[in-house]
Amino acid sequence: MKSFAMALTCSFFCGVISLSAFAYGSDYNYKGVKYDELRFPHFIVYYDKSVSESYANKLGDMGERFYMDITEEFNLVRNEFWTWDNRAKIFVAKDKDAFKASFSCPAWSAACVDYARKEVFTYPDQANFDTILAHELTHIIFYEYIGNITVPLWFNEGVAVYIQENKADTKWFGNNFFVYLQRVIKDNQYIPFEEILGINAAGIDAKGNSYVNTFYIQAYSMVNFLVKKYGHDGFAYFLYKLRDSGDFKAAMMSSFEGLDTP
Numbered sequence: 098m099k100s101f102a103m104a105l106t107c108s109f110f111c112g113v114i115s116l117s118a119f120a121y122g123s124d125y126n127y128k129g130v131k132y133d134e135l136r137f138p139h140f141i142v143y144y145d146k147s148v149s150e151s152y153a154n155k156l157g158d159m160g161e162r163f164y165m166d167i168t169e170e171f172n173l174v175r176n177e178f179w180t181w182d183n184r185a186k187i188f189v190a191k192d193k194d195a196f197k198a199s200f201s202c203p204a205w206s207a208a209c210v211d212y213a214r215k216e217v218f219t220y221p222d223q224a225n226f227d228t229i230l231a232h233e234l235t236h237i238i239f240y241e242y243i244g245n246i247t248v249p250l251w252f253n254e255g256v257a258v259y260i261q262e263n264k265a266d267t268k269w270f271g272n273n274f275f276v277y278l279q280r281v282i283k284d285n286q287y288i289p290f291e292e293i294l295g296i297n298a299a300g301i302d303a304k305g306n307s308y309v310n311t312f313y314i315q316a317y318s319m320v321n322f323l324v325k326k327y328g329h330d331g332f333a334y335f336l337y338k339l340r341d342s343g344d345f346k347a348a349m350m351s352s353f354e355g356l357d358t359p
């Protein structure tokens with residue numbers, strides 16, 4: 098989930114991929130609302146009838162690209178492919194109001210995800226939408242990779258923001274990352290370390306937009322630190338150990354030498 102409003106400049110390559118999509122029909126009923134449907138090799142896009150087919154095509158192409166890119170980033174290889182009945186689903190509401198009314202997403206969010214059902218919920222024409230989709234698909238792929246292991250919210254969101262910033266063509270933070278971070282530190286508006294380690298989804302939903310934005314940028318900063326300090330391969334090894342041990346703290350201790358984990 099993200100609080101920011103964040104487009105893929107579709108290349109010739111995207112155009113080639115979209116040839117593999119086809120309209121499967123219409124009137125798919127989801128909680129009383131009827132959607133048109135476009136099918137891709139690993140995704141099904143259900144879109145409100147007011148949303149253009151070309152926009153739905155763009156989303157499906159984007160999803161196909163991220164499906165490969167996100168998996169390769171930290172070698173998040175899973176046992177099951179997203180094919181046939183196991184495809185991920187992207188639901189696109191008519192607009193922000195319909196999004197809030199139709200889906201169980203936080204009102205402040207641009208999209209949200211049901212990890213286990215591989216469903217992404219959003220609405221059209223948002224700036225930097227490729228960062229949003231990369232973020233939500235990372236949540237699903239990461240969940241599939243580690244299974245039901247509990248990880249802190251800062252880590253879950255930090256990994257999603259790290260991958261969105263590295264895989265999407267547009268950026269949410271971009272060069273503003275350090276500027277924003279320096280400002281919240283200078284203004285004493287940062288979230289204390291002890292607090293961010295323990296905050297959960299309910300805790301985030303109860304806060305205002307400013308706190309939510311600061312939470313995401315600090316979570317990104319913490320994951321970015323681990324990747325930079327211990328290397329890309331070191332971070333991928335940690336994720337492997339996390340899946341293997343099922344214990345977040347134990348995996349940290351065995352992967353990140355010298356790190357003092359609270």
Ligand SMILES: [Zn+2]
Nearest residue numbers: 098099254257
């Ligand atoms: Zn998220």
